[in-house]
Amino acid sequence: MNRFLPLIGAILLTTPAQADSIVRDGDHIAIVGNTFADQLRNHGYMETLLQQHADISLRNLGWAGDTLTQRDRPTNFPTEETTLTEQKTDVIIACFGMGEAFAGEQGVAAFKNNLKAFIASHKAKKYNGQSSARLVIVSPIAYEDHGLTTPNAAARDKDLAAYTAAAKETASAVGVPFIDLYTPTRAMMDKSGSKKYTTNGIHLTPLGYWAVSHILAGKLVEGAAEPWGLTIDAQAKTSTADGVKLSAIKAEKKNLSFSVTETTAASPPPPTNGKTPAHFAKQRDTLTIKNLSPGEYTLTIDGVDISTADHVEWAQGVTIDSSPAHKEAQNFREEVKDKNLQFLYNWKALNQVHIVGERKRSPSGKALPAEQIEFNNLAIQKEKILRQPREVKTREWKLTSHGL
Structure with missing residues (x-):
């Protein structure tokens, strides 16, 4: 959808949203997940691109260090279900896999099972009071080699590729949209030369968030990154x-x-x-x-x-x-x-x-x-x-x- 509306007389004209976009006009969106998800809030690029092209409400519930099974919160902190219900959530964008990948190849099977359970738990809920929640699974980014400060970079990157493949397989099996950030960020990092897009191999710089936000927004709303x-x-x-x-x-x-x-x-x-x-x-x-x-x-x-x-x-x-x-x-x-x-x-x-x-x-x-x-x-x-x-x-x- 084009959120910039021409004024003709006293009438504002709208352009209908693309039918095949994952995110639709009027959606209440929640982002959950790890540090990557949390820091999308601080940089604001992805939400800006989405809001420029679709009429949405977005709340970022990302929390640094979160995994599918570890969600450390203070005592009496509201449950995720409570917050999703309060926000009348239609769409959940879930960003996991980076922390889980530290378990290596032997942790892939558990990750797939945990992701399957996560999807099932949310698809059964009607946080907006009317329809089942729609989920979007987002892969981790690639691992960037910073030389001596990122030992075993090749092995870490191989693990992230494996967890990305596992997330894609799991999401596809239950008909949930999947967004691959690993592949385009791997290509981006390979072409970077001396330019770095992360501070430590896994945490994006402001320029990294600008670039990745274009990738993510373009997958969520047709034309948002054009x-x-x-x-x-x-x-x-x-x-x-x-x-x-x-x-x-x-x-x-x-x-x-x-x-x-x-x-x-x-x-x-x-x-x-x-x-x-x-x-x-x-x-x-x-x-x-x-x-x-x-x-x-x-x-x-x-x-x-x-x-x-x-x-x-x-x-x-x-x-x-x-x-x-x-x-x-x-x-x-x-x-x-x-x-x-x-x-x-x-x-x-x-x-x-x-x-x-x-x-x-x-x-x-x-x-x-x-x-x-x-x-x-x-x-x-x-x-x-x-x-x-x-x-x-x-x-x-x-x-x-x-x-x-």
């Missing part, structure tokens, strides 16, 4: 575009101007000021201008300088990450992260001693339940804003030659 692709022939004044609509192409001497209607959201820019590896080009919004006269050109959008490159670079395609639309996408991601923080303060209060411990009867302990309710209210209010349809915008792009 970048803008704008191509213009400066001589013929012809164009093609993905994600936007081009119109009013005009050439004056060496200058080129055109209107861009943003029919889909701009992709959140990667968390780096430097160059990202070339294999990420397909995940980034790009403008290509062919048949320009030789020289250097600056792109402006609504009068604001965005990027400068020569005619050869424009013909090869220039990444556009700092347009007004991209700044809006980045601001939207910050709002997603803030919503997640408010929910975290409600669901997983940082100081449990005030809830179940010796300070429970202190003034601060007595005040905490009311504060938790208020944090939940804040999360709900912020999500309502995130879920509001946004009006399509048309901006004026201009390529100006430095030779004039």
